[in-house]
Amino acid sequence: MSEYAEFIYVADLIGVAIFAITGAIAAPGKRLDILGVVVLGFVTALGGGTIRDITLDLYPLVWVEDTLYLYVAIVSAVAAFIASRYIPSPRRALLVLDAMGLSVFAILGLQKALAAGAPEAVAVMMAVITGVAGGMIRDVLTGQIPLVLQRGGELYATSALLGALVYLGAYQLLDEPSPWLDISAMVIIFITRMAGLVAGLRLPEFIVR
Amino acid sequence: MSEYAEFIYVADLIGVAIFAITGAIAAPGKRLDILGVVVLGFVTALGGGTIRDITLDLYPLVWVEDTLYLYVAIVSAVAAFIASRYIPSPRRALLVLDAMGLSVFAILGLQKALAAGAPEAVAVMMAVITGVAGGMIRDVLTGQIPLVLQRGGELYATSALLGALVYLGAYQLLDEPSPWLDISAMVIIFITRMAGLVAGLRLPEFIVR
Amino acid sequence: MSEYAEFIYVADLIGVAIFAITGAIAAPGKRLDILGVVVLGFVTALGGGTIRDITLDLYPLVWVEDTLYLYVAIVSAVAAFIASRYIPSPRRALLVLDAMGLSVFAILGLQKALAAGAPEAVAVMMAVITGVAGGMIRDVLTGQIPLVLQRGGELYATSALLGALVYLGAYQLLDEPSPWLDISAMVIIFITRMAGLVAGLRLPEFIVR
Numbered sequence: 001m002s003e004y005a006e007f008i009y010v011a012d013l014i015g016v017a018i019f020a021i022t023g024a025i026a027a028p029g030k031r032l033d034i035l036g037v038v039v040l041g042f043v044t045a046l047g048g049g050t051i052r053d054i055t056l057d058l059y060p061l062v063w064v065e066d067t068l069y070l071y072v073a074i075v076s077a078v079a080a081f082i083a084s085r086y087i088p089s090p091r092r093a094l095l096v097l098d099a100m101g102l103s104v105f106a107i108l109g110l111q112k113a114l115a116a117g118a119p120e121a122v123a124v125m126m127a128v129i130t131g132v133a134g135g136m137i138r139d140v141l142t143g144q145i146p147l148v149l150q151r152g153g154e155l156y157a158t159s160a161l162l163g164a165l166v167y168l169g170a171y172q173l174l175d176e177p178s179p180w181l182d183i184s185a186m187v188i189i190f191i192t193r194m195a196g197l198v199a200g201l202r203l204p205e206f207i208v209r
Numbered sequence: 210m211s212e213y214a215e216f217i218y219v220a221d222l223i224g225v226a227i228f229a230i231t232g233a234i235a236a237p238g239k240r241l242d243i244l245g246v247v248v249l250g251f252v253t254a255l256g257g258g259t260i261r262d263i264t265l266d267l268y269p270l271v272w273v274e275d276t277l278y279l280y281v282a283i284v285s286a287v288a289a290f291i292a293s294r295y296i297p298s299p300r301r302a303l304l305v306l307d308a309m310g311l312s313v314f315a316i317l318g319l320q321k322a323l324a325a326g327a328p329e330a331v332a333v334m335m336a337v338i339t340g341v342a343g344g345m346i347r348d349v350l351t352g353q354i355p356l357v358l359q360r361g362g363e364l365y366a367t368s369a370l371l372g373a374l375v376y377l378g379a380y381q382l383l384d385e386p387s388p389w390l391d392i393s394a395m396v397i398i399f400i401t402r403m404a405g406l407v408a409g410l411r412l413p414e415f416i417v418r
Numbered sequence: 419m420s421e422y423a424e425f426i427y428v429a430d431l432i433g434v435a436i437f438a439i440t441g442a443i444a445a446p447g448k449r450l451d452i453l454g455v456v457v458l459g460f461v462t463a464l465g466g467g468t469i470r471d472i473t474l475d476l477y478p479l480v481w482v483e484d485t486l487y488l489y490v491a492i493v494s495a496v497a498a499f500i501a502s503r504y505i506p507s508p509r510r511a512l513l514v515l516d517a518m519g520l521s522v523f524a525i526l527g528l529q530k531a532l533a534a535g536a537p538e539a540v541a542v543m544m545a546v547i548t549g550v551a552g553g554m555i556r557d558v559l560t561g562q563i564p565l566v567l568q569r570g571g572e573l574y575a576t577s578a579l580l581g582a583l584v585y586l587g588a589y590q591l592l593d594e595p596s597p598w599l600d601i602s603a604m605v606i607i608f609i610t611r612m613a614g615l616v617a618g619l620r621l622p623e624f625i626v627r
Contacts, residue, residue: 033573035576036567038575040567050473054472054473055273057269060474067539067540070539125279128248140349141567143562145351149248157248161244265478266477266478328485330489331482334460345559354560354561358560364451365453366453
């Protein structure tokens with residue numbers, strides 16, 4: 001595996017771990033048994049990528065071929081399950097972790113779509129979908145309006161879109177893929193989302209009269 | 210492209226635009242930013258067709274191959290977002306637009322399934338699924354019971370089923386496909402659904418004692 | 419068809435019928451028309467297997483190729499719709515039927531994944547997914563937290579996991595597939611789940627402080 005491919009692989013697994021944790025800590029006040037937590041962590045962590053790969057007809061799915069993805073999701077969810085008994089996990093932690101997962105998955109989703117030959121507009125849409133879909137499934141399953149559609153969703157999809165567009169622009173100026181470009185775009189997404197959360201920044205709102 | 214294929218293409222894009230608008234105006238009282246609205250419009254508009262094509266293994270998906278679908282969904286959702294600041298969009302508007310989208314997508318879903326060689330029973334099921342799935346996703350994401358399963362769901366799936374059966378019967382009498390048959394079947398669905406809504410007509414109800 | 423293949427086929431149809439009935443009786447207090455009930459029965463009965471087959475790229479989907487699946491789902495949902503007007507169907511009936519469907523689909527999902535050459539960890543995950551996904555879709559569509567994630571979810575995913583592991587262990591000791599092994603594993607799942615429900619057994623719980 002090239003150094004760059006290795007970087008992508010590790011980043012993907014980190015994204016899986018982060019989203020699995022958010023799935024595991026997403027149900028405050030609810031009482032799930034440990035396997036319910038694993039199921040929720042699993043669909044949150046692998047749901048976005050699965051939708052992307054099914055949509056683009058990229059088979060076999062990564063986690064079907066490489067079971068390390070499964071184990072990372074399961075171990076992360078179980079660890080979060082255990083840790084949450086000793087460490088309180090406020091909603092703020094969920095929002096920060098979710099923003100990290102969003103950053104990683106949006107850029108990896110963009111790359112995978114481009115590598116599969118999707119048109120740029122589709123690739124950008126895939127960046128947003130890969131970033132937000134896992135969390136959407138998590139929120140629907142726990143009976144909540146998805147974060148991306150909630151009041152708390154300040155600059156959520158927006159940050160993923162912005163990072164994807166920056167990446168796309170810079171990508172065409174470079175000769176070869178670089179982990180630094182990827183990391184920069186991820187950081188842009190994370191910072192934009194955090195700024196939105198902290199400062200309550202938001203795009204024009206939609207208020208039905 | 211033959212004249213008939215052109216008709217289908219335009220009808221499909223009209224269906225996408227209509228459902229994208231319903232997605233954008235589906236969250237009364239909720240405060241979404243403009244990209245949240247676009248995401249909701251997008252999944253409502255393209256969700257039904259995506260499920261149909263994945264189920265029937267029809268790759269590449271239309272909107273992955275032809276990005277005009279994406280742009281129509283996005284522009285429609287944004288336009289509805291802007292318009293809704295000046296024009297009140299009552300729930301009634303949502304129901305009428307949803308019925309229009311249902312009519313168009315049910316018949317196009319039926320045709321696409323038949324063209325893909327699906328058995329007639331499957332094609333009829335696909336008509337219902339293509340017609341209702343986008344709206345179901347929209348309703349689940351905004352925290353509501355899907356229209357097709359709600360009290361307001363008078364003759365909802367029923368109208369799609371009726372139109373599909375009429376189409377299927379007439380289709381076998383004709384020598385070649387005709388836009389007029391398509392439009393007639395769509396109108397039958399729309400009128401049936403509207404009649405159900407206006408007159409409160411409904412099939413026998415299911416009441417658990 | 420070999421005797422064993424026949425057994426699998428019949429078991430699969432029985433699972434479809436059971437889950438279609440749970441879909442039809444899942445909305446106590448809600449007023450669905452008969453086609454809403456059919457739609458709900460259909461997605462509950464065929465949703466789990468559809469997700470499994472799409473994930474594993476097993477096309478054409480069984481119910482697209484063999485319409486008997488469709489008819490069994492529809493007839494079962496309609497029969498439950500009619501029966502529920504004369505026979506009260508308490509929540510307890512739903513839980514028992516759901517446990518039966520879970521047992522059947524978990525083992526059949528495991529087998530289908532193994533037959534498709536999936537790694538064992540993936541096959542076990544597929545057992546759980548096939549068993550729980552249909553019911554999850556049903557619960558989300560009717561506005562409830564999925565059973566597998568609810569307080570009433572005592573040993574839900576756990577029982578499916580246990581049965582799958584027992585099956586996997588015994589499977590490697592046998593020379594050829596046997597309906598008795600399948601039935602035994604299904605019974606283990608059903609009894610475990612029932613024991614969990616009746617005795618209120620559960621795995622360590624997850625309580626966010």
